[in-house]
Amino acid sequence: MTPPFTFLDHCLKSGDSLVGVRSTQSIAQLQVGAVTRSTQETIFGQALEETVERAIALRMQLMATNIRDVSDVSEMAAINAKAHDCLANARLIADRLVGQQLEASGNSRTLRRGLSALEIEAEIVTHGDSAARGRLERETTQALTLGGSGEKRVRPFHWSLEFPEVLNGAHSGFDAVIGNPPWASFSGRQAVPLEPALDKYWAEEFAVFSGWKTLHSLFVEQFARLASTDGSIGVLLPAPVADLDGYAPVRSFIRAAKYVREPLLYFGEEAFAGVVQPSCALIAVGNPPPSGKPDGAPFILGASGLPTTGPNESDFHRAIQQLNDRGRPPADAFADPGVHTGNCSKKIVLTQAGSVGEFAHVREGRSVFAYRLEAPQKWLHIDYQAADGEYFTIRDLSVYQGFPILLRQTAKRPIAAAHDSPTHFRNSVLACRGISGVSTPLVLAWLNSTAVGAWHMTKVREANQGAFPQVKVRHLRDLPVPDWAVLAESIGGQAPALVRSAGDQDATAIATLDEAVSHALGLSTAQHAAIVSGLAAMLGETSGA
DNA sequence: GGATGAAGAACTATAGCTTC
DNA sequence: GAAGCTATAGTTCTTCATCC
Known part of the structure; x- marks a missing residue:
């Protein structure tokens, strides 16, 4: 014969579990944060202490009860209801405490005034005055209704009253x-x-x-x-x-x-x-370690989700380690100066130039490809006058023209193209001022290189997520830079032609640029091969394609 | 061969925060 | 106050397969 279903009602609870008074002591003292009304033992406080003890005894009795038949379940339901009911006054006053706090909304004077009134009401309700209780219930309902709408009523959950046997006493919890x-x-x-x-x-x-x-x-x-x-x-x-x-x-x-x-x-x-x-x-x-102190440093995540890179995995990791030790680009090399459309995007970014006002081409992130920049598809209403409450940021054209290289923001790895036919661009495009003394083609070769891509995907967690992978300015500022003299020596003269060919998807030109960058980053041939297959694996591509 | 659905690839906009 | 930086339990578009 199947035994009756175990009585779980005393465990199942509902309410807004993040809203409630923390302890029965806080309720007894009418304490909200640092503000306390009752520092001495009041009749309400004594009554609360007694009812909590009674509720604990009843709930302990519940847990000790063996279920043999349906009558045991009925008896347990009665005990459970009794335990719940004996804390009704405490629950109401705790609800009102939360209501006071919500009503005061950070104003300590209002809070103190409200708590003074509640101290008196709590004493009267404890004496069994039903009219006072009704009044307190109405006030509480009103205080817990947010934004004047009955649909947004907070239902405080006072853990110490719902589980008094667990959350009261010296070793509670x-x-x-x-x-x-x-x-x-x-x-x-x-x-x-x-x-x-x-x-x-x-x-x-x-x-x-x-x-x-x-x-x-x-x-x-x-x-x-x-x-x-x-x-x-x-x-x-x-x-x-x-x-x-x-x-x-x-x-x-x-x-x-x-x-x-x-x-x-x-x-x-x-x-x-x-x-x-x-x-x-x-x-x-358990407890924090002895040296445990507030520390917001990142947690170490388990398996990073990065795929293994095959038999040359050690070359891959050694290469990444080596790139860690390289220098970094100048801090001002990268910026995010793009057009902020604010709350006017539909009014200032258009598919066609309007007939009234001044319009200019504007690029988006989707215009940027490795070594290749597509012609802008959208128009920017550059003299749009913002109405009340509208805002946006369009800088002078000279600002946008001052960046010789553009990068796509939404991407798993840096993707850069020369800013030919410079015009406005939105903030889905990042920008590079170039590197002093280094030609634009060499900077493009570096930014689009497999080594930089692999390093980025290994170091930036967001790069590995399908949801909105983004290249950020701080990531670009942290990229390992090659020995520019070595890079110039190996491909300097041919770099402009190679970059043009790379823009036409010429695989040989792309590979030549890529190998030169790895070499200038101090990577061996084996490490370069490992980086190429490693990045392909991380991007879910076929290695060597 | 067109309609429909599934799967996969490609990809933005904006509010809040910090810094200058 | 302006400029710069950052975050987002995702969204849209394209391609391919299947059905009628």
Whole structure:
């Protein structure tokens, strides 16, 4: 005979798990952040302490109950309801505390005033005044309704009241907290709207809400808070959490709270169907190491996702190591001066020149190919007058003409072409001022070289993701430079003709330029061959094609 | 041979933040 | 305040295969 289904109701809960009062002590003292109203034991505080103890006893009784038949399940449901109900007043007052905080929205004077009123109301409600309780419920509902719309009602989840037996006492906390939290950013292209009151609330309550503001960052901090001192956490996160600067507060927080197991498990871009963002697992256990202090340095990711390069793999890695030791280009060699269309893109970038106003050709990233620049396909309304609230940035033509080389921004590796017939370009194009004393064809050979491409794809994690791989200015400034004299000596005279042929997809010319750059970077013939096959593998191409 | 769908390749725009 | 830099649980376009 199949036994009755185990009673799990006391474990299953719902609510806004990132909004709530942190501890029963905070509720008893009406404490919000650093602001505390009740520093002495009040009737409300004493009553809360007693009801929490009663709830703990009931929930312990639940866990000790053996299920033999359906009547046991009914009895457990009654105990569970009793445990829940005895904390009803505490829950209401905790809800009101959160409401006060949302209403005050960072204004400490408003908050203090609200807490003074709540202190009185809490005492009256504790004495069993149903009218006062009704009044408090209405005020709370109103305070928790954001933006004046009933659809945006916050449902605080007070962990210490929902799991009193776990989160009260000297060694409180869960042994393990694991989860795949929702991933959402509150800024950037895929920004999810955020109510200003919640923005302020999370900024006050969470240390991690100071860098790149995301929902998943908040969960990392919440998981760490809910775990006991010896407890562990496991969180599925987007891989950029491991190394982007915006996530430094998250890394700093978790390193100070727990021992982070590195390398993090890396799952690449195919862990979830339909999700392009690469993912990883952050596992942190027990206490931080003795030297554990806030440190926002990148986490080490596990298998990088880079494919192996075959039998000449050691040549490949030695070559990359060698490129690490090369010099870097001048810091001002690269820039991102392109047209910022602001919020007027459809008005200032057109497929045809208009009949009224001044128009000029404008290039986009898609015009740039290795050694080849296509004629611009779009027109820029350069004397467009912005209306109220509109903005954009178009510089003087001379600024755009001052860059002899253009690079495609959306690409897995640097792709550069000479800026012939110079004109305006959008910020999907990056620009190079050239290198002092070096001819443009030699700089093009360097930027388009296999060695630079392989180095870039090895060093820049974003280069390996299918979702919006981008070459960034800081990446270009970090490229290893060849010995220009050696490069000039080997191909200097023929470079202009070779670059022209390379623009026509002449494989021999491309290979000649490529080998010369590797040589000038100090790579051996074997290392160059390894770089060629390695880059082909990383780009998913057939080696030697 | 045209319509439809699947798979793969190629690729942008803009808001927020930092620096000057 | 202007200029420069950076990030984005993706989107659009093209090609190829299959069906009718």
